[in-house]
Amino acid sequence: MPTDVEHWKDELYGTEIRAEIERFAEEGWESIPEDERDAWFERFKWFGLYHQRAGQESYFMLRIGPPSGVLKPGQFRRIVEIADEFSRGPAENPEFGNGWLDVTTRQAIQLHWIRLEDVPELFDRLEDVGLSTVQACGDSWRNIVGCPVAGKDKHEHVDAGALATELNETFKQNEAHSNLPRKWKVSVTGCDEGCGQGDINDLSFEPAEKELNGETVTGYNVRVGGGLSRNEPRFARNIDVFATPEQAVDVAGGLSALFRDHGDRENRYNARMKFLVDEWGPENVRETLQADYVDFELETAGDDLRESYSYNAGDADGKHDHVGVHEQVDGKYYVGLNVLVGRIGVNDAYEIADAAEAYASGEVRLTQRQNIILTDVPEENLDALLAEPVFEEYSPDPHPFQRGSIACTGTEFCSLSIVETKNRQVRYARWLKENVDLPDGVENFHIHLSGCTASCAQPQIADVSLRGMKTRKNGEPVEALDIGLGGGLGENPQFASWVAERIPADEVPGAIATLLENFAAARDGSESFREFVLERDDEELADLIEPEETDYDDPYMHNTKRTWYPYAEDDDLEASPAPARADGTPIPSDD
Amino acid sequence: MSIALRTLDDGAWISINDSRQVSVSDVWSLTTGAFCDCSPAYVLLEAFVDVDIDGSIVVVHAVGQCLECGTRDSIERLPVGRIVNDDFYPYDPEGVQWLVEPDGERP
Numbered sequence: 001m002p003t004d005v006e007h008w009k010d011e012l013y014g015t016e017i018r019a020e021i022e023r024f025a026e027e028g029w030e031s032i033p034e035d036e037r038d039a040w041f042e043r044f045k046w047f048g049l050y051h052q053r054a055g056q057e058s059y060f061m062l063r064i065g066p067p068s069g070v071l072k073p074g075q076f077r078r079i080v081e082i083a084d085e086f087s088r089g090p091a092e093n094p095e096f097g098n099g100w101l102d103v104t105t106r107q108a109i110q111l112h113w114i115r116l117e118d119v120p121e122l123f124d125r126l127e128d129v130g131l132s133t134v135q136a137c138g139d140s141w142r143n144i145v146g147c148p149v150a151g152k153d154k155h156e157h158v159d160a161g162a163l164a165t166e167l168n169e170t171f172k173q174n175e176a177h178s179n180l181p182r183k184w185k186v187s188v189t190g191c192d193e194g195c196g197q198g199d200i201n202d203l204s205f206e207p208a209e210k211e212l213n214g215e216t217v218t219g220y221n222v223r224v225g226g227g228l229s230r231n232e233p234r235f236a237r238n239i240d241v242f243a244t245p246e247q248a249v250d251v252a253g254g255l256s257a258l259f260r261d262h263g264d265r266e267n268r269y270n271a272r273m274k275f276l277v278d279e280w281g282p283e284n285v286r287e288t289l290q291a292d293y294v295d296f297e298l299e300t301a302g303d304d305l306r307e308s309y310s311y312n313a314g315d316a317d318g319k320h321d322h323v324g325v326h327e328q329v330d331g332k333y334y335v336g337l338n339v340l341v342g343r344i345g346v347n348d349a350y351e352i353a354d355a356a357e358a359y360a361s362g363e364v365r366l367t368q369r370q371n372i373i374l375t376d377v378p379e380e381n382l383d384a385l386l387a388e389p390v391f392e393e394y395s396p397d398p399h400p401f402q403r404g405s406i407a408c409t410g411t412e413f414c415s416l417s418i419v420e421t422k423n424r425q426v427r428y429a430r431w432l433k434e435n436v437d438l439p440d441g442v443e444n445f446h447i448h449l450s451g452c453t454a455s456c457a458q459p460q461i462a463d464v465s466l467r468g469m470k471t472r473k474n475g476e477p478v479e480a481l482d483i484g485l486g487g488g489l490g491e492n493p494q495f496a497s498w499v500a501e502r503i504p505a506d507e508v509p510g511a512i513a514t515l516l517e518n519f520a521a522a523r524d525g526s527e528s529f530r531e532f533v534l535e536r537d538d539e540e541l542a543d544l545i546e547p548e549e550t551d552y553d554d555p556y557m558h559n560t561k562r563t564w565y566p567y568a569e570d571d572d573l574e575a576s577p578a579p580a581r582a583d584g585t586p587i588p589s590d591d
Numbered sequence: 592m593s594i595a596l597r598t599l600d601d602g603a604w605i606s607i608n609d610s611r612q613v614s615v616s617d618v619w620s621l622t623t624g625a626f627c628d629c630s631p632a633y634v635l636l637e638a639f640v641d642v643d644i645d646g647s648i649v650v651v652h653a654v655g656q657c658l659e660c661g662t663r664d665s666i667e668r669l670p671v672g673r674i675v676n677d678d679f680y681p682y683d684p685e686g687v688q689w690l691v692e693p694d695g696e697r698p
Contacts, residue, residue: 004597034608034609034610035595035608035609036609037609037610038595038597038599038606038609053611054604054611054614230601230638268601269601269602269638269640411616415599415600415603415604415611415614416600416601416603416615417616418615418616418635418637419616452603452615452616452637453637453638454601468616469635469656470616470618470635470658471658472618472633472658472659477618477633477658501661502658502661559616559617561614561616561617562614562617
């Protein structure tokens with residue numbers, strides 16, 4: 001039997017939702033019929049609006065998805081202005097204040113505390129500079145990720161930016177592809193570093209070469225069915241297809257239509273492409289694509305560049321991210337800046353926008369490691385740019401513990417998360433920087449903290465993977481984390497092994513400290529951490545972790561999901577100011 | 592008035608009459624033998640699979656993990672609250688619960 005969500009989508013979905021959002025915005029939050037709220041909030045996702053969690057009713061998260069994370073001149077500033085004016089909550093966050101923007105692991109930006117009544121104005125202001133929230137959430141083509149320095153990168157083999165843009169223009173607001181069984185995540189990589197992270201996407205285009213009619217053609221190999229969620233991680237499977245840049249849009253459309261027609265609409269847990277590939281096998285996916293969804297003969301896969309993939313790969317050599325100063329193909333430079341857990345306060349963001357406009361082209365690009373890149377910096381401007389005070393914090397040369405930290409939204413706003421994440425990860429990074437030495441030569445060490453098995457922080461592909469859990473300590477339930485080790489992408493991607501479970505969150509920094517001490521002591525020469533983990537079984541690895549309390553202090557050990565806002569002075573759900581009218585005044589309950 | 596029951600947000604919530612009422616991430620205490628051998632078993636609910644009503648009692652099908660022994664399993668019929676005069680009254684996760692047997696055979 002189709003799910004409620006499928007019924008709601010059958011009734012109204014896609015572009016038609018816009019008019020309904022505008023109607024509700026005009027009439028106010030209270031105009032949404034109480035018995036239709038689940039349905040409307042599900043539909044609003046298609047326009048990038050996600051109702052915040054219980055205790056925060058009437059407030060929304062707004063997601064803006066620029067393909068490959070490319071924000072053209074003026075676009076970043078516009079988002080900052082919107083965050084400044086519209087994205088402020090009823091209470092402050094002790095680490096970040098009030099008013100910020102979050103860079104996500106899918107090269108999007110999320111704003112919180114958005115009021116429905118403001119949304120039409122926000123849509124207008126975003127569209128005015130060419131930005132959109134369309135299909136940023138919901139059951140359709142999500143933001144297309146890819147090389148954020150496409151078009152400027154010395155490592156580029158094929159122009160991934162052009163394909164990402166073409167896919168975006170073809171499949172956003174495209175009625176035939178707007179109602180899929182579940183989300184559809186697409187990645188386009190054009191470089192030899194693998195920064196599109198295609199292996200963890202539903203559909204991945206990866207750079208390849210193929211001999212066609214006596215000529216070497218550059219294009220893409222195609223993989224499908226990757227993803228990390230729900231304790232069922234999969235790497236995308238090779239379906240033995242090479243697509244020229246001209247064919248790639250048709251191949252993408254064919255695979256999206258195949259998923260639309262054959263994905264499971266009766267069980268949302270089983271609806272992702274990865275499960276269809278499990279069931280069918282990659283050969284059957286290819287055969288069905290050829291037989292029913294494209295009208296040309298598919299080529300077999302070409303020669304790929306995977307052996308040089310270094311992005312988020314956990315190996316000792318190669319570029320693991322875009323942080324730092326790097327020369328572009330045109331002789332100018334791009335400057336990759338570290339954004340700890342992806343969050344930028346609005347005042348800092350204004351300064352970054354000012355610097356991008358004063359010393360570079362004004363472009364700001366977003367990476368899948370929650371960082372930002374300023375492109376097109378002439379060599380003579382580099383020193384002046386880097387001397388700006390804001391880049392002490394958003395540094396091109398951060399400490400490895402800050403550089404390697406990723407965190408999802410967590411219980412601050414997210415319905416799914418089990419634990420607090422962003423503030424905790426900031427505190428972890430700070431403590432580790434002050435108290436723990438990395439072994440000689442280890443310059444990259446990735447720690448990803450995800451609040452639940454949805455895996456938005458991509459925990460399974462980090463050196464140290466942290467995943468939200470609970471445990472009991474001194475007789476009380478407390479927030480805890482599972483610890484996994486040794487994950488990474490690269491030529492032969494590997495998911496982390498979960499070797500320690502339910503570690504109280506305040507003992508995790510101590511556990512990481514002992515792990516690194518033991519790694520340094522037992523390491524073979526200059527062996528990378530990932531190699532070190534591969535050499536050992538889970539039992540040996542578990543023995544390397546000794547959770548213990550230290551002087552690290554964790555203020556979020558209580559059930560943060562049971563608060564209206566974990567950092568409020570009175571955080572009890574009963575004290576919530578939500579739901580609220582457009583001016584922020586609480587709406588009294590009927591009780 | 593009929594009661595609208597559904598799982599929401601990828602199984603993160605039980606929605607009752609279009610209001611998110613029961614969340615994953617709470618720790619429920621279950622009687623011995625209901626989930627594993629721990630006494631009582633402190634079980635973190637990780638995802639809701641389905642929701643139903645048995646008389647006036649809302650029961651869920653969920654996936655959970657015991658915080659003591661680590662057993663991860665499904666829970667078929669966990670009572671999470673009652674409907675009285677169309678209003679939902681949640682049970683306290685920390686109170687020891689039993690599993691509702693089908694066909695009215697609950698203790």
